[in-house]
């Protein structure tokens with residue numbers, strides 16, 4: 522029997538869709554800005570700058586929906602980390618992902634109305650949404666208004682350091698996305714979770 526839980530309210534799905542789309546635009550234009558040169562522009566430089574700026578602003582405004590939505594609905598409860606026993610539960614989940622799942626074992630932290638994420642997922646989402654994305658937004662805005670950046674830090678250009686941090690965290694986010702997509706395929710069927718983030722209903726394992 523397939524039990525269906527309504528875990529992704531409409532505001533969250535709209536946030537997620539805009540976030541994912543803008544993220545992809547930022548990724549493609551960002552890679553182009555970083556690596557293209559005059560003889561081989563992946564995307565024409567001025568276009569890449571414009572689309573990167575527009576997508577960055579939309580993602581930043583959209584981020585407010587994520588924070589406000591979490592503050593005003595029950596969704597924030599799924600992100601609360603309990604430090605006590607965290608390491609053990611992370612190991613348990615990692616062990617399941619590395620071995621248990623391939624032996625057909627039951628997931629150690631099944632999804633229910635009070636637990637949407639397993640411990641690894643929760644840590645990944647908290648770090649991504651409350652550390653990485655804010656760093657990207659702050660450094661991105663600073664680079665958009667470079668006059669706000671301190672000129673020199675220990676003899677290094679403030680703009681260079683801001684761009685460096687923006688670039689390093691973008692790689693962490695790309696890594697997050699790859700892992701996010703892989704683990705999203707581990708639902709009841711490989712496409713169950715993708716359907717959930719579109720129609721709102723989580724499909725529980727039998």
Ligand code: HEM
Nearest residue numbers: 529533540541544596646649650698701705714715717718
């Ligand atoms: C092409 C892009 C993406 C696809 C196909 C995708 C897919 C999914 C799927 C299937 C889920 C539901 C499964 C789950 O609860 O984990 C989900 C949830 C989530 N995704 Fe993504 N995702 C994408 C991009 C992103 C990006 C770029 C971020 C953040 C930087 C992100 C952050 C999240 C978060 C925080 C949740 C949980 C939301 C909640 O239920 O509170 N996703 N995503």
